[in-house]
Amino acid sequence: MFDGGTVFALATCTGPGLDPVAFNAVLAAAADAFARAVVHGILAAGGAGGYRTYADVFPSAVQEWRR
Template sequence: MRPALATTIGVIATDATLTKAQCQKVSGIGHDGFARAIKPVHTMFDGDTLFTLATCARPARDVFGFQELLSAADDVVTRAVARAMLAATSTPGSTPPLRSYRDAFPSALG
Protein backbone atom coordinates (compact mmCIF):
# COMPACT_ATOMS: atom_id res chain seq x y z
CA MET A 1 0.00 0.00 0.00
CA ARG A 2 1.37 3.39 -0.96
CA PRO A 3 1.29 6.15 1.65
CA ALA A 4 -0.92 9.16 1.15
CA LEU A 5 1.00 12.20 0.04
CA ALA A 6 -0.32 15.13 2.03
CA THR A 7 1.35 18.23 3.38
CA THR A 8 -0.12 20.37 6.13
CA ILE A 9 1.02 23.99 6.33
CA GLY A 10 0.01 26.36 9.10
CA VAL A 11 0.73 29.65 10.82
CA ILE A 12 0.77 30.47 14.50
CA ALA A 13 0.37 34.23 14.89
CA THR A 14 0.75 36.23 18.08
CA ASP A 15 0.82 39.87 19.03
CA ALA A 16 3.61 39.17 21.55
CA THR A 17 7.15 40.33 20.96
CA LEU A 18 9.26 37.28 20.14
CA THR A 19 12.78 36.76 18.90
CA LYS A 20 13.52 34.64 15.86
CA ALA A 21 14.65 31.81 18.15
CA GLN A 22 11.44 32.05 20.19
CA CYS A 23 9.36 31.91 17.00
CA GLN A 24 11.23 28.76 16.02
CA LYS A 25 10.51 27.23 19.45
CA VAL A 26 6.80 28.08 19.17
CA SER A 27 6.67 26.40 15.74
CA GLY A 28 8.44 23.33 17.11
CA ILE A 29 5.97 23.00 19.98
CA GLY A 30 3.12 23.62 17.54
CA HIS A 31 4.16 20.49 15.67
CA ASP A 32 2.99 18.54 18.72
CA GLY A 33 -0.48 19.77 17.81
CA PHE A 34 -0.04 18.28 14.33
CA ALA A 35 0.95 14.99 15.96
CA ARG A 36 -2.21 14.97 18.08
CA ALA A 37 -4.55 15.73 15.19
CA ILE A 38 -3.04 14.14 12.06
CA LYS A 39 -2.11 10.54 11.37
CA PRO A 40 0.25 9.89 9.76
CA VAL A 41 2.25 13.05 10.37
CA HIS A 42 5.85 13.98 9.51
CA THR A 43 6.37 11.12 7.09
CA MET A 44 9.18 10.95 4.56
CA PHE A 45 6.62 11.83 1.88
CA ASP A 46 5.19 15.10 3.16
CA GLY A 47 6.36 18.55 4.13
CA ASP A 48 4.33 19.35 7.24
CA THR A 49 5.38 22.85 8.24
CA LEU A 50 4.38 25.51 10.77
CA PHE A 51 5.47 29.12 10.72
CA THR A 52 5.23 31.48 13.68
CA LEU A 53 4.64 35.19 13.16
CA ALA A 54 4.95 37.79 15.91
CA THR A 55 3.55 41.28 15.33
CA CYS A 56 5.41 42.62 18.41
CA ALA A 57 2.39 44.77 19.30
CA ARG A 58 2.73 43.77 22.97
CA PRO A 59 5.89 43.80 25.07
CA ALA A 60 8.15 40.77 25.36
CA ARG A 61 7.07 38.23 27.95
CA ASP A 62 9.21 36.98 30.80
CA VAL A 63 10.26 33.32 30.79
CA PHE A 64 7.03 32.24 32.51
CA GLY A 65 4.87 34.19 30.08
CA PHE A 66 6.75 32.64 27.18
CA GLN A 67 6.14 29.19 28.70
CA GLU A 68 2.40 29.97 28.78
CA LEU A 69 2.56 30.86 25.10
CA LEU A 70 4.36 27.57 24.36
CA SER A 71 1.75 25.65 26.33
CA ALA A 72 -0.99 27.19 24.20
CA ALA A 73 0.77 26.64 20.86
CA ASP A 74 0.17 22.90 20.54
CA ASP A 75 -3.43 23.23 21.75
CA VAL A 76 -4.34 25.90 19.21
CA VAL A 77 -2.79 23.89 16.37
CA THR A 78 -4.72 20.76 17.39
CA ARG A 79 -7.96 22.72 17.56
CA ALA A 80 -7.30 24.45 14.23
CA VAL A 81 -6.75 21.13 12.45
CA ALA A 82 -9.94 19.68 13.99
CA ARG A 83 -11.99 22.76 13.05
CA ALA A 84 -10.63 22.68 9.49
CA MET A 85 -11.50 19.00 9.19
CA LEU A 86 -15.06 19.63 10.37
CA ALA A 87 -15.47 22.64 8.07
CA ALA A 88 -14.09 20.93 4.95
CA THR A 89 -16.40 19.95 2.11
CA SER A 90 -16.16 17.07 -0.33
CA THR A 91 -14.54 17.57 -3.73
CA PRO A 92 -16.47 15.26 -6.04
CA GLY A 93 -14.99 16.86 -9.16
CA SER A 94 -11.40 15.98 -8.23
CA THR A 95 -9.53 12.89 -9.35
CA PRO A 96 -9.94 10.85 -7.27
CA PRO A 97 -13.05 12.29 -5.62
CA LEU A 98 -12.32 13.22 -2.00
CA ARG A 99 -15.06 12.81 0.58
CA SER A 100 -15.07 15.11 3.60
CA TYR A 101 -15.45 13.94 7.19
CA ARG A 102 -18.77 15.79 7.28
CA ASP A 103 -20.09 13.73 4.34
CA ALA A 104 -18.48 10.45 5.41
CA PHE A 105 -19.76 10.57 9.00
CA PRO A 106 -22.80 12.89 9.14
CA SER A 107 -24.10 11.38 12.38
CA ALA A 108 -20.87 12.38 14.17
CA LEU A 109 -21.77 16.03 13.80
CA GLY A 110 -25.14 15.63 15.52
Protein backbone atom coordinates in the same frame (compact mmCIF):
# COMPACT_ATOMS: atom_id res chain seq x y z
CA MET B 1 9.23 26.56 21.23
CA PHE B 2 11.15 26.81 17.97
CA ASP B 3 8.27 27.80 15.71
CA GLY B 4 9.11 30.87 13.68
CA GLY B 5 5.55 32.23 13.81
CA THR B 6 5.54 32.24 17.59
CA VAL B 7 8.93 33.91 17.73
CA PHE B 8 7.79 36.54 15.23
CA ALA B 9 4.60 37.26 17.16
CA LEU B 10 6.51 37.67 20.39
CA ALA B 11 9.23 39.74 18.74
CA THR B 12 6.75 42.42 17.65
CA CYS B 13 5.82 43.27 21.24
CA THR B 14 7.19 46.42 22.79
CA GLY B 15 7.03 45.20 26.38
CA PRO B 16 9.55 43.23 28.40
CA GLY B 17 10.37 39.64 27.52
CA LEU B 18 8.45 36.75 29.06
CA ASP B 19 9.85 34.56 31.78
CA PRO B 20 10.18 30.87 30.77
CA VAL B 21 6.94 29.81 32.52
CA ALA B 22 4.89 32.52 30.82
CA PHE B 23 6.60 31.79 27.50
CA ASN B 24 5.62 28.11 27.76
CA ALA B 25 2.04 29.17 28.58
CA VAL B 26 1.96 31.22 25.37
CA LEU B 27 3.32 28.27 23.39
CA ALA B 28 0.73 25.92 24.92
CA ALA B 29 -2.07 28.36 24.05
CA ALA B 30 -0.77 28.63 20.48
CA ALA B 31 -0.65 24.83 20.16
CA ASP B 32 -4.22 24.54 21.46
CA ALA B 33 -5.45 27.22 19.06
CA PHE B 34 -3.73 25.52 16.14
CA ALA B 35 -5.18 22.12 17.05
CA ARG B 36 -8.69 23.60 17.28
CA ALA B 37 -8.23 25.31 13.90
CA VAL B 38 -7.20 22.02 12.28
CA VAL B 39 -10.21 20.20 13.74
CA HIS B 40 -12.57 22.98 12.63
CA GLY B 41 -11.09 22.81 9.14
CA ILE B 42 -11.59 19.05 8.98
CA LEU B 43 -15.17 19.31 10.21
CA ALA B 44 -16.04 22.14 7.82
CA ALA B 45 -14.37 20.65 4.74
CA GLY B 46 -16.41 19.74 1.71
CA GLY B 47 -15.67 16.89 -0.66
CA ALA B 48 -13.94 17.42 -3.99
CA GLY B 49 -13.10 15.20 -6.91
CA GLY B 50 -15.10 12.31 -5.56
CA TYR B 51 -13.18 12.16 -2.30
CA ARG B 52 -15.29 11.83 0.82
CA THR B 53 -14.77 14.04 3.84
CA TYR B 54 -14.74 13.18 7.52
CA ALA B 55 -18.31 14.47 7.71
CA ASP B 56 -19.32 12.15 4.86
CA VAL B 57 -17.80 9.12 6.55
CA PHE B 58 -18.91 9.97 10.11
CA PRO B 59 -21.99 12.22 9.81
CA SER B 60 -23.13 11.63 13.39
CA ALA B 61 -19.78 12.89 14.66
CA VAL B 62 -20.30 16.33 13.15
CA GLN B 63 -24.03 16.83 13.70
CA GLU B 64 -23.57 18.69 16.96
CA TRP B 65 -20.70 20.80 15.62
CA ARG B 66 -22.60 21.94 12.52
CA ARG B 67 -25.58 23.36 14.44
